[in-house]
Amino acid sequence: MRTNNGNRFEFGIFGFDSMLSNGMPYGNQVLIAGSPGCGKTLMAFEIIYRNAIKGNPGLIILFEQKVEDFIDNVKDAFSDQDDIDKLIENKVIKIINIDIMLNFTKADGNDMFLTFKNIVNRIEEEIKSFNPKCVVIDSISLLKFIASNENILVYRKSIFVLITLLHNYNITAFFTIDNSSISREELVFQPEFYIFDGVIMLYAGIESIRREFTLEILKIRGAAHSKTIASYIxxxxxxxxxxxxxx
Ligand SMILES: Nc1ncnc2c1ncn2[C@@H]1O[C@H](COP(=O)(O)OP(=O)(O)OP(=O)(O)O)[C@@H](O)[C@H]1O
Ligand SMILES: [Mg+2]
Known part of the structure; x- marks a missing residue:
């Protein structure tokens, strides 16, 4: 039975919170991993949206998409939710884009460390000025991609610095990442899975003649959670x- 005492973070997604017996601690850093098109961005947005309705400010940081395109997409997908513009207008939801490639080229082409440092600094500035309760970073896949093999340690260190920063501000954050395996059988454990407090896996497996979306909570630190592979639409x-x- 759920005994959420109000001091725990609630996702607000229909059917999801009951997969956690007593909610999740605030300040957890959660990875939403999955194959292309399985709904990582929309799920991250919905968590921000559900919390914003309750008055908790949410910051969405886009690395790969323009703000206008993102808003068009989420409004199109969640067309029954007619208060999205209002929440943005009232500054309960703030959406920004950080141009990774621009930061990368500005940092003299190859200086990965400086690129990541600039990005982390920019995120800290936004946090100080906007003071969000929850943050979404969509997605960290491009960061990993541009870091390539020779800079993978800089990437890992930077992600660690970023999650420590967010944790210290007691911000609950959700990072999306692409996972090349689309079904559970092919799941490859990534180093990211270990440094985050929580990992939610989204799968787009093939059921007879069509893809079916399922999800699984791999881990949530400080919370008892369902071990079920749950279908979602x-x-x-x-x-x-x-x-x-x-x-
Ligand atoms: N208007 C819509 N109505 C219904 N379902 C939609 C709509 N728009 C998107 N979807 C569903 O959501 C999925 C895309 O969601 P989303 O963009 O969150 O996925 P993603 O995992 O972030 O993808 P990517 O790997 O491209 O970042 C689509 O594959 C589709 O199934
Ligand atoms: Mg996405």
Missing amino acids: ITARGFSILSNEVA
């Missing part, structure tokens, strides 16, 4: 977890 109202069990 994305509707105009948001995500709906179709099958789950209480942790």
Whole structure:
């Protein structure tokens, strides 16, 4: 049975919070990993949206998409939610883009360390001025891609610096990342899975003749969670977890 005492972070996604027996501690840094098109960005947005409705400010940092395109996409996908513009207008949701490639080229072409440092500094400035309760970073895949093999340690260190920073501000944050494996059987454990407090895996497996979306909570530090592989659908109202069990 759920006994959330109000001091725990709630995702607000239909059917998801009951997969955690007592919510999640605030300040957790959570990875939303999955194959292309399985709904990572929309899920991260919905968490921010559900919390914003309750008055908790959310900051969304885009690395790969323009702000206008992002807003068009989420409004199109969640067409029953007609208060998205209002939440943005009222500054309960703030969406910014940080141009990674620009930072990369500005930092003299190859200086990965400076590139990542600039990005982390910019995020800290935004946090200080906007004071969000939750943050989404969509996605860290491009960072990893431009770091390439020879700079992978700089990438890992920078992600660690970033999650420590967010944790110290007691911000609950969600980072999306592409995972090349689309089904559970092919799941490859990434080093990122170890440094984050939580990992939610989204799968787009093939069921007979069509893809079916399922998700799994791999871990959430400080929370008992369901071990079920739960089906989900994305509707105009948001995500709906179709099958789950209480942790
Ligand atoms: N208007 C819509 N109505 C219903 N479902 C939608 C709509 N728009 C998107 N979707 C669903 O959401 C999925 C895309 O969601 P999203 O962009 O969050 O995925 P993603 O995992 O972030 O993808 P990417 O790897 O490209 O970043 C689509 O594959 C589709 O199934
Ligand atoms: Mg995405």
